Amino acid sequence: MMKKRYNQIIKDLNLKIGEVNYEVYLGSDIYFNKNEKKNWDIQIYQRIKGTPLEKYMFVSALVTIKRKEDQWFEDETEPIKIIGKQILQELRVEQTDSTETVICDIIESLKYSLEVDLILKNQYLTHDDIRELIKYYQQVSIVQMMLYQFIAGLSALRINGGDITIFHETIIQKKIYNVLEMIDIYENCINTKTISKGDVKKIFNLLYPDLKNQIKIMKIISNQEEDQNYDVALSFAGEDRAIAKKIADELTKQNYKVFYDEYEQASLWGKDLYSHLNDVYKNRARYCLIIISENYSKKVWTTHERKAAQTKAFLNNKEYILPLRIDNTEIDGLNETVGYIDLNQVGIEKTIDLLKQKLSS
Numbered sequence: 001m002m003k004k005r006y007n008q009i010i011k012d013l014n015l016k017i018g019e020v021n022y023e024v025y026l027g028s029d030i031y032f033n034k035n036e037k038k039n040w041d042i043q044i045y046q047r048i049k050g051t052p053l054e055k056y057m058f059v060s061a062l063v064t065i066k067r068k069e070d071q072w073f074e075d076e077t078e079p080i081k082i083i084g085k086q087i088l089q090e091l092r093v094e095q096t097d098s099t100e101t102v103i104c105d106i107i108e109s110l111k112y113s114l115e116v117d118l119i120l121k122n123q124y125l126t127h128d129d130i131r132e133l134i135k136y137y138q139q140v141s142i143v144q145m146m147l148y149q150f151i152a153g154l155s156a157l158r159i160n161g162g163d164i165t166i167f168h169e170t171i172i173q174k175k176i177y178n179v180l181e182m183i184d185i186y187e188n189c190i191n192t193k194t195i196s197k198g199d200v201k202k203i204f205n206l207l208y209p210d211l212k213n214q215i216k217i218m219k220i221i222s223n224q225e226e227d228q229n230y231d232v233a234l235s236f237a238g239e240d241r242a243i244a245k246k247i248a249d250e251l252t253k254q255n256y257k258v259f260y261d262e263y264e265q266a267s268l269w270g271k272d273l274y275s276h277l278n279d280v281y282k283n284r285a286r287y288c289l290i291i292i293s294e295n296y297s298k299k300v301w302t303t304h305e306r307k308a309a310q311t312k313a314f315l316n317n318k319e320y321i322l323p324l325r326i327d328n329t330e331i332d333g334l335n336e337t338v339g340y341i342d343l344n345q346v347g348i349e350k351t352i353d354l355l356k357q358k359l360s361s
Helices: 007-012 052-069 080-091 097-121 127-139 144-159 165-173 179-192 197-207 211-224 238-253 261-268 273-283 294-298 300-316 348-360
Strands: 017-023 030-034 040-045 230-235 285-292 321-325
Touching (some): 030 052, 040 052, 052 127, 080 197, 097 127, 097 144, 097 179, 097 197, 097 273, 127 144, 127 165, 230 300, 230 348, 238 261, 238 285, 238 294, 238 348, 273 285, 285 294, 285 348, 321 348
Parallel strands (some): 017 040
16 A cells, blocks of 8 residues: 555655565564565554654655665765774774764764755655654654754755744754754755765764763763673574573573573563664674574564664674574675574584683683
């Protein structure tokens, strides 16, 4: 139904869209990934079905997919694992998971501003539609990334002649005093169709003028959570739980701290799972063991966990993901050159012994 409704936009953007489904449990309002046929499958949170937000999110997702397939602007911040570190060095800011995340989020928001600009220029959505979408980001901008999306949306709206005065009160309430300077930077990116290191540094300095206190706060938070870190986080499909449980139980007997969902039922109760799991797999484990299977490749939550783990591996540029294959399924973004263990060849007991050796090294 959604594909038919927006078929003209899909054709206009020359996209290959696969299945579009509604999910009762989804960590975000919309999620998309490329399937084995190289088409893009889209999952939409059931809660927003039939609402205006569904339209805004679906069109935005289509343009993001377009950007991933055929980027129409210059991006001088790629590859991020190298450029991100350079930016932090040039800012003279300590390189931590927190500061690296900030840099990545700023870059993503600059890309988002160019996406919204394309949406408005091609009239896929109206000014009113974008204002409503910005209002949504305004409501959830307690989350760092959503604050950046909020500012990026304002920038694209203003440069396309839209009225942003209704957001002035929000800007004052949230004490984003440098917002007009930031909007100018975003608008410059839109005009030049270029994202540069300089743009990222300027936005970082405007958002965090008191860097010493900012880094101090990050360190305090990190120290408070230090005793909750894991030796290994397990990422697996529910159908492969028996394997995951065997590994988790054996490691736990040897006093290794393992993130395995059944061990965490009490702590997970009531948490925002999307944010919490992102934190665990990106920030709070020494290693991430991924049990690769056909079932794993099809799950929304395992994809979320894997992407968080890949972000850490990408930014830190060191071994973090430990692939354990139980079949020959290919996983998007998992480099074929990364060493893996084949469970069918090695067996569960030997696999556990090898993992113990890895954790002890």
